[in-house]
Amino acid sequence: MLIERLKRGDEAAFVGLVEDHGRSLRRIARLYATDAVAEEVVQETWIAVIRGIDRFEGRSSLRTWIVKILINIARNRGEREGRQIPFSAFVDPMASPESAVDPDRFQGPTGRFPGGWISFPQRWDEQPEERYLSTEGVEVAHAAIAGLQPAQREVVTLRDVEGWSSDDVSEALGITPGNQRVLLHRGRSRVRAALERGLVEAGIREGVRS
Amino acid sequence: MTGVRDNEMHPNLESYYDSLTDRSRVDLHIADCPGCQAWLAEIHERIGRFACIEFVELVTDYLDDAVDDVAREKIQDHLRLCEGCRNYVDEVQATIATIGRVGGAETSEPTEPVRAGLMAAFRMWHRPSADEPPRADG
Numbered sequence: 347m348l349i350e351r352l353k354r355g356d357e358a359a360f361v362g363l364v365e366d367h368g369r370s371l372r373r374i375a376r377l378y379a380t381d382a383v384a385e386e387v388v389q390e391t392w393i394a395v396i397r398g399i400d401r402f403e404g405r406s407s408l409r410t411w412i413v414k415i416l417i418n419i420a421r422n423r424g425e426r427e428g429r430q431i432p433f434s435a436f437v438d439p440m441a442s443p444e445s446a447v448d449p450d451r452f453q454g455p456t457g458r459f460p461g462g463w464i465s466f467p468q469r470w471d472e473q474p475e476e477r478y479l480s481t482e483g484v485e486v487a488h489a490a491i492a493g494l495q496p497a498q499r500e501v502v503t504l505r506d507v508e509g510w511s512s513d514d515v516s517e518a519l520g521i522t523p524g525n526q527r528v529l530l531h532r533g534r535s536r537v538r539a540a541l542e543r544g545l546v547e548a549g550i551r552e553g554v555r556s
Numbered sequence: 557m558t559g560v561r562d563n564e565m566h567p568n569l570e571s572y573y574d575s576l577t578d579r580s581r582v583d584l585h586i587a588d589c590p591g592c593q594a595w596l597a598e599i600h601e602r603i604g605r606f607a608c609i610e611f612v613e614l615v616t617d618y619l620d621d622a623v624d625d626v627a628r629e630k631i632q633d634h635l636r637l638c639e640g641c642r643n644y645v646d647e648v649q650a651t652i653a654t655i656g657r658v659g660g661a662e663t664s665e666p667t668e669p670v671r672a673g674l675m676a677a678f679r680m681w682h683r684p685s686a687d688e689p690p691r692a693d694g
């Protein structure tokens with residue numbers, strides 16, 4: 347059991363832990379800080395993990411516990427330095443209603459099917475789309491995530507970059523699963539729209555009139 | 557046109573609005589088939605129950621399986637009838653897959669002194685107490 351080995355002071359176990367989680371921690375730390383500061387936040391996190399591992403009770407996964415520590419350190423630091431930092435718990439999901447898709451793409455009340463598509467979206471699993479999404483698309487998605495509101499960026503990063511479950515993300519960020527999903531929905535919708543624009547700009551897809 | 561209802565004669569009207577459906581041919585059949593006329597009316601009624609513009613706001617809940625049974629049934633019924641929304645789900649899934657590749661760009665590694673510092677901290681904190689026997693794996 348990894349945790350038992352860590353508590354016993356097994357160095358190989360600690361090396362493995364740092365290798366398994368280091369990259370992910372750096373990506374998450376960059377949500378809150380510049381590259382250089384993020385590196386320090388990760389260091390501080392490992393020191394806190396070393397000091398705290400004896401108190402880890404396994405109520406959440408080790409990964410979630412470590413990332414909670416990291417987010418705490420990053421937020422406190424950002425606060426001290428007076429920077430704007432994400433606090434998803436304070437986001438009112440109803441504050442700024444926005445549409446996942448441009449409302450102009452749907453039929454109006456007098457249409458054949460009110461609220462139905464004017465023209466159907468296209469699948470993205472054809473050759474040119476797939477090629478785009480696995481090359482330039484990745485950069486476009488990266489830039490779109492960087493441009494999200496901080497609370498959306500936190501959730502999209504943990505859910506879709508790191509591939510975490512809804513429960514783990516909610517726990518790490520201290521928000522309800524429902525609030526978490528609202529933020530994810532907004533964030534993903536924006537990234538989808540950015541990819542769609544990218545496909546049009548690359549000449550792979552025709553623009554949808556709107 | 558793919559699929560039939562219960563025999564080879566009747567077109568599957570659930571795909572009536574799919575882009576590959578030859579509607580003029582289907583309409584010829586419907587004109588002479590009261591059963592299919594009633595079925596198409598039922599399909600229009602089903603489409604009217606739930607609009608695409610509502611679905612696009614539920615797609616995240618749906619993919620997370622965070623909808624109740626009533627909503628799930630409503631969504632699945634809509635998806636059977638609406639190629640546009642099926643494609644939209646595909647776009648969202650392709651978006652998730654693309655975001656999943658973003659992390660692959662991460663290559664930076666801690667410098668050697670940083671790594672050594674961490675190991676020293678770990679050793680210091682977890683130094684076996686004097687009364688423990690020495691361990692071969694330490």
